[in-house]
Structure formats: structure tokens, C-alpha cells
Amino acid sequence: xxxxxxxxxxxxxxxxxxxxxxxxxxxxxxxxxxxxxxxxxxxxxxxxxxxxxxxxxxxxxxxxxxxxxxxxxxxxxxxxxxxxxxxxxxxxxxxxxxxxxxxxxxxxxxxxxxxxxxxxxxxxxxxxxxxxxxxxxxxxxxxxxxxxxxxxxxxxxxxxxxxxxxxxxxxxxxxxxxxxxxxxxxxxxxxxxxxxxxxxxxxxxxxxxxxxxxxxxxxxxxxxxxxxxxxxxxxxxxxxxxxxxxxxxxxxxxxxxxxxxxxxxxxxxxxxxxxxxxxxxxxxxxxxxxxxxxxxxxxxxxxxxxxxxxxxxxxxxxxxxxxxxxxxxxxxxxxxxxxxxxxxxxxxxxxxxxxxxxxxxxxxxxxxxxxxxxxxxxxxxxxxxxxxxxxxxxxxxxxxxxxxxxxxxxxxxxxxxxxxxxxxxx
Amino acid sequence: xxxxxxxxxxxxxxxxxxxxxxxxxxxxxxxxxxxxxxxxxxxxxxxxxxxxxxxxxxxxxxxxxxxxxxxxxxxxxxxxxxxxxxxxxxxxxxxxxxxxxxxxxxxxxxxxxxxxxxxxxxxxxxxxxxxxxxxxxxxxxxxxxxxx
Numbered sequence: 001x002x003x004x005x006x007x008x009x010x011x012x013x014x015x016x017x018x019x020x021x022x023x024x025x026x027x028x029x030x031x032x033x034x035x036x037x038x039x040x041x042x043x044x045x046x047x048x049x050x051x052x053x054x055x056x057x058x059x060x061x062x063x064x065x066x067x068x069x070x071x072x073x074x075x076x077x078x079x080x081x082x083x084x085x086x087x088x089x090x091x092x093x094x095x096x097x098x099x100x101x102x103x104x105x106x107x108x109x110x111x112x113x114x115x116x117x118x119x120x121x122x123x124x125x126x127x128x129x130x131x132x133x134x135x136x137x138x139x140x141x142x143x144x145x146x147x148x149x150x151x152x153x154x155x156x157x158x159x160x161x162x163x164x165x166x167x168x169x170x171x172x173x174x175x176x177x178x179x180x181x182x183x184x185x186x187x188x189x190x191x192x193x194x195x196x197x198x199x200x201x202x203x204x205x206x207x208x209x210x211x212x213x214x215x216x217x218x219x220x221x222x223x224x225x226x227x228x229x230x231x232x233x234x235x236x237x238x239x240x241x242x243x244x245x246x247x248x249x250x251x252x253x254x255x256x257x258x259x260x261x262x263x264x265x266x267x268x269x270x271x272x273x274x275x276x277x278x279x280x281x282x283x284x285x286x287x288x289x290x291x292x293x294x295x296x297x298x299x300x301x302x303x304x305x306x307x308x309x310x311x312x313x314x315x316x317x318x319x320x321x322x323x324x325x326x327x328x329x330x331x332x333x334x335x336x337x338x339x340x341x342x343x344x345x346x347x348x349x350x351x352x353x354x355x356x357x358x359x360x361x362x363x364x365x366x367x368x369x370x371x372x373x374x375x376x377x378x379x380x381x382x383x384x385x386x387x388x389x390x391x392x393x394x395x396x397x398x399x400x401x402x403x404x405x406x407x408x409x410x411x412x413x414x415x416x417x418x419x420x421x422x423x424x425x426x
Numbered sequence: 427x428x429x430x431x432x433x434x435x436x437x438x439x440x441x442x443x444x445x446x447x448x449x450x451x452x453x454x455x456x457x458x459x460x461x462x463x464x465x466x467x468x469x470x471x472x473x474x475x476x477x478x479x480x481x482x483x484x485x486x487x488x489x490x491x492x493x494x495x496x497x498x499x500x501x502x503x504x505x506x507x508x509x510x511x512x513x514x515x516x517x518x519x520x521x522x523x524x525x526x527x528x529x530x531x532x533x534x535x536x537x538x539x540x541x542x543x544x545x546x547x548x549x550x551x552x553x554x555x556x557x558x559x560x561x562x563x564x565x566x567x568x569x570x571x572x573x574x
Contacts, residue, residue, distance in 0.1 A: 014498070042501040046521055056519060059503035294499035294529055301498070320499075322528040329537075331528045376524060377537060380495065384531025405533060406486055407475040411434075417532060418486055420431035421572040 001026035003307060004088065004096055006078045007104030008032035009041055010293055011274025013060065014300025015102050015307070020068050022308035029071045029096060031078055031088075033105075036129055037065075042293060044132035045156035048139075049163030057129060078105075081249040083267045100269050100307040103246070103257055104300060107239030107275035107291055114148075114235075116210035120217050122232040123210070126157040127239060135161075135234075142166050145232040146220050148207050150177035152321060154236035155190075158199050159325065161234075169200040169228055171207055171220075181321045181332045185350065186357055186371045190325050193355060197326045202226075207233070241276040241289050254278050256289040261314045263303035271307060273299035282316030282387075283335065283368060290317035320383060322376070328355045331379040334369030334386050335361050344368070349400045358400050365393045375402055427511035429572050430472075430547070430556055432484045437474075437566035439483035444470035446561030450550055469536050471547040472558050485558065485567055488513060488534040488547035489574060496546070499529035504544075512551070517543045 003019055005012045008030050016028060039057040046052045065072050077091040087097045109125035117123055122142075124135050135157075145161050147154045150172030158168045170177065176187030177194075191201045202222070209221040210233055219229040241256035252258045252266035256278030263271045263279065273279075274296035278287045295317050305312040320333035338344035338361050347360040356374035360367065360382075367385045381404070385392065390413065392399065398408040406414040445457060451468035452460030461467060472487040490513045497505040497513065504519035505526060515526075515535075522542030526535040536545040550556040559569045 038503075040502040040521075042523070043521065052521060056502070056521075061506075293501055294495070294525065297498040301493070320528055322499075322524045324522070324524065329524055331524065333528065376527060378533030379524075379528050380526075380530035380535070381533040383495075383529060387531065405473070405475045407477040407482055407484070414484070415434070417489070418432045418434075418484065420433065420568055420570060421574075 001308075002097060002099045003028045003102070004098035004100070005030045005102040005104055006088065007102075007106055007274065007276070008034065008038050008072065009104065009106055009274065009296070010038075010059070011104040011106075011277075011296040011300035011303075012102070013038055014297040015104065015273060015304030016068060016070060018301045018304025018310070018312075019308045022305065022310050025069075027071065028069065029073065029098075031073045031076045031090070031096070033075070033077045034128065034130070035075050037062075037072070037074075039129055041127070041129075042156070044126065044129055045160040047129070048132045048136055048157070048160030051163065079245055081246055081251065081270070083250055083270060086269070098269075101271065102300075102303050102307065103243070103251075103265070103270065103272040103276055104274045104296075104303075105242040105245075105276045107289075108242045109153075109235065110238050110240045111235050112237060114207060114210055116212065117233075119215055120210055120212060120233070121215040122217055124232070124234050126153055126234055126236055132160070138232075139164050139166070142232045144169070144228075144230040145234060146171060146207065146228055146230045147234040147236055149236035149238065150174070150201065150203070151180060151236065151238060152178065152323065153239075154234070155194075155325065156323070157234045157236055158194070162197070162199055167198075169202065169230065170194070171202045171205055171222065173204070173206045175204050177201060177203070181319065181336060182330075183336050183359060183371055185352065186330065186332070186336075186359070186373050189352055189355055189357055189373055190328070190330065193326050193328050239275060239291055241278070243276050254287065258287060261302075262306040262312075263299055263314060264306065271303040273303040279314060280316045282318040285316065288317070290319060292317065292319050292321070294320065315387065318383070318386065322379075328374060329376045330371075330373045331376045332369075332371045333379075333383050334367075335363075336369050336371050338363075338369065347396075347400050360399045362392065362396070365391050365396075367392055367399070378405065381405065427490065427571065428569055429490055429574075430487050430549070430559055431568050431570065431572060432486065433566045433568065434482065434484035436564045437483045437485065438564050439474060439476050439480045440563065441474050442561045442563060443472050443485045443558035443567055444474060446557040447471050450553070450557035466540070469538050469545045471534075471536065471545060473533070473536075485562075486532065486534060487558065489532050490547075490549065492574065495529040495531060496526035496535055499525040501525055512549050513546070514548050515544050515546055517541070520544050
């Protein structure tokens with residue numbers, strides 16, 4: 001058996017570990033566009049902000065590839081897949097044969113056409129180590145940066161630049177930051193925290209023109225007509241599955257590479273996992289790309305298991321994010337913006353003056369979502385209740401308590417989790 | 427593998443498992459020093475839960491899962507599972523993003539907000555049996571083989 005994995009981030013690692021859990025000997029070749037060993041991608045904002053150094057970027061122990069007999073090809077880009085010949089072609093012309101192929105190329109930042117953008121030097125995206133390195137390299141000359149997009153990537157880029165003492169303005173089209181992961185009150189709490197700390201947040205507006213002379217940026221013009229003086233622009237609107245190299249391969253691609261619950265694509269022996277894939281949603285079963293780190297690992301794990309002949313089924317993507325902004329921790333998961341007519345029940349606890357907020361979303365007596373701001377301890381209990389589809393009726397009233405725990409759950413549930421598995425003697 | 431399990435019927439809610447855990451993970455490994463003298467008091471890796479004024483109590487701790495959700499969620503690669511099945515956090519690598527706290531369905535990863543590092547049960551590598559188990563006066567904690 002000869003395994004080939006395109007991509008070298010978390011989904012790829014999940015797959016490598018899963019394959020090696022079953023098949024210790026067969027060759028695994030990993031192809032990465034980047035020049036680094038696998039690294040903690042979300043750490044790039046920590047790196048930019050100087051919170052960690054380059055050494056701490058490594059996601060795996062230095063001997064991982066050697067120990068697991070992984071043939072890692074860095075700075076190598078797959079440009080096409082020939083499913084009939086079971087081979088892929090690299091940018092340098094090399095052909096690599098596979099028996100089982102995993103596509104785990106992740107996402108590419110989406111840069112919309114903005115007037116004046118072309119030819120400007122200090123326009124950056126912020127999804128890779130190199131992005132962070134480039135930004136850091138010119139940071140001494142940055143005075144004021146405008147971040148287009150108030151999602152996760154935009155906010156983290158803004159925070160990193162703020163840590164370097166730069167003036168930062170975030171421009172977000174929606175009515176709040178983090179509109180995908182958060183609801184309105186939570187988004188507002190975070191926006192307030194950012195503003196209090198000197199990051200300017202503009203919502204319901206967007207950048208229409210990047211102004212300047214030649215390659216130098218002098219400012220941006222917004223849709224509202226306002227202008228902001230700045231010298232740097234970060235485009236952080238979102239990522240799109242990095243699947244364009246599959247054009248003509250016959251592999252079915254919608255927004256991402258379509259996969260079933262074993263992460264198999266439409267073509268036998270070819271799998272996809274992580275941000276590039278379009279797998280089923282935990283709640284609806286509908287296919288959609290879900291650029292979520294833990295989910296990418298799980299998808300990689302499922303793919304690798306199946307590739308090596310094991311059996312594991314993907315339970316569906318469950319969005320979850322844990323991010324801290326200026327010492328205010330936040331965790332959100334599942335459905336956070338339920339439709340008014342969707343049969344949802346919402347439980348709320350609010351203390352916005354203390355940056356504290358808790359929201360629980362229920363449907364048919366099961367937990368389907370949560371937003372926690374300020375107090376996030378033991379949040380995973382909620383993710384467990386969501387995944388296990390536990391009927392919360394008996395303890396619904398205690399879900400918002402700061403001390404909510406297993407003691408609130410029915411005895412049989414907690415004994416299943418924590419009691420010895422032998423027959424109880426009492 | 428051997429894991430720590432909890433017998434809630436015999437738990438008396440004394441919290442000695444937490445005291446023992448804190449002590450074991452202190453510098454001196456002596457309770458009074460650990461609680462009174464040392465600059466940083468460790469955070470207990472086990473959590474005693476109680477309700478109805480103590481009528482129900484039990485200690486919860488890491489399950490050292492076969493497929494740890496904390497490990498899958500960790501963005502820095504700080505969490506690993508060793509050949510003995512122990513799931514541990516490398517605090518040098520941890521950045522305190524709390525993704526593990528978000529993912530652990532057992533609520534068994536704690537936040538050390540001072541150090542900005544996650545904190546979890548390591549099954550006391552220097553001991554034959556975890557300190558919490560040895561400290562339990564009514565044997566409400568046992569260290570024995572189990573599938574999960």
C-alpha cells in the first residue's frame with residue numbers, strides 16, 4: 001500500500017496517526033506547499049504579536065516523521081490529480097503514484113476585487129506562517145493597519161498587530177464582529193472590549209477602494225463614504241477550500257471536495273479532509289465546508305482509518321471556537337444564531353458590564369448550541385451533551401449555572417462516565 | 427489501561443483528593459508548604475462535585491480517552507497520548523487558547539489563568555497510584571483497568 005497525503009496541517013496529521021495506528025509499514029508521502037514542518041496554524045497571531053517564538057510553532061515532535069516513517073516533501077505543490085493513472089503531478093513536473101490519496105490542502109484566503117488593490121505592496125492575507133512572517137518583517141514601518149473582515153482571522157490579526165503597538169481599525173460588513181460564531185450580544189461585548197483597548201471596530205460597512213500612489217497605501221475609502229488613513233491593509237474576509245487544482249480530475253467538488261461519512265470523495269481511493277472538504281453537518285446532515293480546527297483533525301482521523309482498512313464514521317461537523325480577546329475568554333459551539341421559527345429554545349444569562357454572557361440553545365429538549373463569554377470553564381461538558389444528544393429536560397434549569405456539572409445530570413449518565421466499569425458492589 | 431474511577435455512594439465530599447492532587451503537583455510535595463508558602467499553588471486536576479448540601483458528591487477527573495477530544499482540538503500540539511495511554515499537556519507548548527477546555531466532554535481540563543496554561547491529570551507519573559486515589563479516606567476513588 002502506498003499512501004499519499006496532499007497537505008501537512010491538522011487533518012493530514014490526524015490521518016497520518018490513524019494510518020500508522022493500523023498500518024505500521026506502508027509508505028506515507030506527505031506533500032506540502034509550505035516550507036515548514038507541520039505547525040499550529042492558529043498560532044500565527046501569537047507569533048505576530050510576539051507571544052511565542054518560532055520554536056513554539058511546531059505542532060509535532062521533531063522526530064515525528066522519522067518515527068512514523070513519513071516521507072515529507074516540503075515546498076512541493078500538487079498541480080493535478082490523474083485518478084485513472086492513480087498519480088499526482090507536482091509543480092516541478094514530478095509524478096507521484098498513490099494507492100490511496102488524501103486531499104488535505106486546507107483553505108486559501110479569499111481576496112475580493114477591491115479597487116486600487118492591485119499593485120499595492122502592503123496588502124496581506126493572514127492564514128499562514130509566511131503571512132505572519134511577512135507582516136512581522138515590515139511591522140516596524142506600520143503605523144496604522146486596516147483589517148477588512150471581523151471574523152476570527154481578522155480579529156486575531158488585529159490583536160497581533162495591536163500587541164506590536166500598531167493602530168488597528170477593523171471594518172466588518174455584518175452588524176457585529178464574529179457574526180458566524182457569535183450572536184449579537186456576544187459580538188457586541190467583544191467589540192466593546194476591543195474598542196476599550198484601542199482597536200477601532202467599524203461594522204455594517206466595507207472597504208470599496210484602497211487609496212495611494214503606486215505601490216504605497218495612503219488610506220481606504222468605505223462604502224459609507226468615510227475614509228481612513230492607513231499604510232497597511234489585511235484582507236481577512238474568509239477562506240475558500242483549496243481545491244482548484246482538482247479541476248479536470250473528475251473528483252466532485254462543490255464549494256469544497258464532497259465527501260461521504262468515511263471522507264471518501266466521488267472517486268474510489270481518493271479522500272478529502274479538513275478545510276478543503278465539504279462533509280456533512282452534525283445537525284442537518286447537509287454538506288458544507290467547516291473550517292474548524294478540531295473538526296479537521298477528526299476528519300483526518302476518519303479518512304486515515306478508512307484508507308488503512310479500518311472502520312470509523314464521521315458523526316458530522318460541529319462548529320466550535322475558543323478565542324480569548326484581551327483576557328476575556330469566549331467559547332462558542334453549535335447553533336449560536338437560531339432561527340426565530342426553527343423550534344429552538346434559548347436560555348440566557350447576561351452581565352455585559354462584566355463582560356459575562358451565557359447562552360444555551362435547545363431544540364427538542366437537546367442542547368444544540370452554546371455561547372460562553374467570560375466564564376468558560378468546563379465548556380466541553382456542553383459539547384459532550386450536544387454530541388451525545390442527551391435529553392436535558394431533567395436538568396434544564398441548571399444549564400446556565402456557573403457551577404453546572406455532572407452532579408446536575410441523571411445519575412446513570414455520570415456513572416457511565418466516571419464509575420468503575422466492573423459490576424458495582426454497593 | 428488503568429484509570430481513576432469514582433464511586434459516588436461512598437464519597438464523603440471531603441475534597442482530600444483535591445488537596446492530594448495540589449500537593450503532589452507542588453514543588454515541595456508537602457501540603458502545608460504547597461498551600462501556604464509556595465509562590466504558585468497548583469490547580470487541582472480532579473474536581474469534586476456536590477449537590478443538595480453534600481448529599482451527593484463525587485470526584486471527576488480525566489478519562490485519558492483513547493481518542494482524546496482535547497488532543498484533537500489542541501492548536502499547538504501541546505497535548506499528546508503516550509505509549510501507556512496517558513494523555514498529558516506540555517505546558518511549554520501550551521498557549522492557553524482553551525480549545526481543550528471547549529472540547530473535553532468530561533470537563534476535566536482546568537484553566538490556569540495566571541500562567542495562561544491548561545492543566546490536567548497526568549496520573550501522577552512519580553507514583554505507583556495517583557495521589558487522589560491514595561488520599562481518599564473512604565476508597566471512593568479506585569485506580570483500575572477499564573476500557574474508557
